[in-house]
Amino acid sequence: MSTLGTFRGTIASITLRGTFVMITGVRAIVLERQGEPLAPAALPDPVPGPGQLLLRVRACAVCRTDLHLRDGEIAATKLPVVLGHQIVGMTEDGRRVGVPWLGWTDGECRYCRSGRENLCERAVFTGRDIDGGFAELTVAHERFCFALPEGLSDEQAAPLLCGGLIGYRALRMTGNGERLGLYGFGSAAHMICQVAAFEGRRVFAFTRAGDQRTQNFARSLGAEWAGDSGTAPPEELDAAIIFAPVGELVPAALKVLARGGVVVCAGIHMSDIPSFPYADLWLERSIRSVANLTRKDGEELLALAPRVPVRMSVTTYPLERTEDAIADLRAGRFEGTAVVIP
Numbered sequence: 001m002s003t004l005g006t007f008r009g010t011i012a013s014i015t016l017r018g019t020f021v022m023i024t025g026v027r028a029i030v031l032e033r034q035g036e037p038l039a040p041a042a043l044p045d046p047v048p049g050p051g052q053l054l055l056r057v058r059a060c061a062v063c064r065t066d067l068h069l070r071d072g073e074i075a076a077t078k079l080p081v082v083l084g085h086q087i088v089g090m091t092e093d094g095r096r097v098g099v100p101w102l103g104w105t106d107g108e109c110r111y112c113r114s115g116r117e118n119l120c121e122r123a124v125f126t127g128r129d130i131d132g133g134f135a136e137l138t139v140a141h142e143r144f145c146f147a148l149p150e151g152l153s154d155e156q157a158a159p160l161l162c163g164g165l166i167g168y169r170a171l172r173m174t175g176n177g178e179r180l181g182l183y184g185f186g187s188a189a190h191m192i193c194q195v196a197a198f199e200g201r202r203v204f205a206f207t208r209a210g211d212q213r214t215q216n217f218a219r220s221l222g223a224e225w226a227g228d229s230g231t232a233p234p235e236e237l238d239a240a241i242i243f244a245p246v247g248e249l250v251p252a253a254l255k256v257l258a259r260g261g262v263v264v265c266a267g268i269h270m271s272d273i274p275s276f277p278y279a280d281l282w283l284e285r286s287i288r289s290v291a292n293l294t295r296k297d298g299e300e301l302l303a304l305a306p307r308v309p310v311r312m313s314v315t316t317y318p319l320e321r322t323e324d325a326i327a328d329l330r331a332g333r334f335e336g337t338a339v340v341i342p
């Protein structure tokens with residue numbers, strides 16, 4: 001028996017829209033064409049290449065980027081593809097690791113050599129350029145896997161691996177601003193709200209108009225104020241992070257910034273930003289984006305999260321319901337993060 005013997009995919013039966021289907025191989029949920037629902041598939045066992053680990057997936061959290069890829073708002077680089085880039089997996093020798101969005105970099109370009117591997121032009125991203133975690137088995141480059149702290153369950157660890165990380169990187173980009181606005185209070189914001197409050201910042205949470213449920217959720221996680229994104233907070237903000245993919249929020253956030261404040265756009269996709277008067281940018285206000293993550297971001301956040309401690313609000317879905325998890329994210333039907341359990 002090969003070393004893969006215990007790692008083989010299962011023979012499984014599933015029921016899809018009332019039809020009983022037998023599949024043989026690794027159970028996976030696949031995006032065949034953008035704009036169409038994810039569908040169950042049976043894939044051959046993945047074979048790890050040089051430097052890669054074979055992983056049995058224990059949990060994979062859903063990210064808004066999965067939704068954008070599913071809906072065609074960002075371009076797919078390979079089809080079919082297994083989405084999912086917040087993976088908690090077990091190696092063949094029993095180590096639990098986390099696999100983030102940053103799947104591989106060349107390590108030698110000007111960005112990699114200057115501590116900015118998140119900007120590597122040859123970077124490979126998990127669940128886009130290589131198959132991700134909405135499957136029983138996957139492979140990942142070992143250099144880009146994180147050791148996970150004890151005491152964080154699989155479900156609690158998975159959302160940190162993109163939502164937490166991009167939120168953490170965005171938070172670092174806000175400098176030491178005391179009064180922090182969070183626009184769009186989903187997976188990333190609900191984690192970073194807790195980190196920011198732990199660091200002694202004052203958090204102001206902005207949601208869709210009238211979304212009392214999410215505003216209450218934000219207050220329960222340490223936000224001192226929560227309100228509609230169109231309303232002005234009770235005082236000026238030193239920084240704002242925009243997690244929602246809504247370009248109108250950029251000039252809205254700029255309007256409530258104090259002098260020298262920064263608006264950080266944390267998403268991979270956003271609708272166009274409307275024009276605004278230069279006076280709103282004047283006095284050293286700035287707008288910037290954050291992209292991807294570095295392994296240093298991951299090491300810092302994974303050390304910090306248990307100290308806060310960051311408590312993830314998680315809704316779990318079985319693998320076969322991954323499409324439902326993405327639909328529920330689109331519709332805002334859960335608080336926090338959806339996590340798929342194969």
Ligand SMILES: [Zn+2]
Pocket residue numbers: 105106107108109110111112113117119120121122123
């Ligand atoms: Zn590079």
Ligand SMILES: [Zn+2]
Pocket residue numbers: 063064065066085101162163
């Ligand atoms: Zn992501």
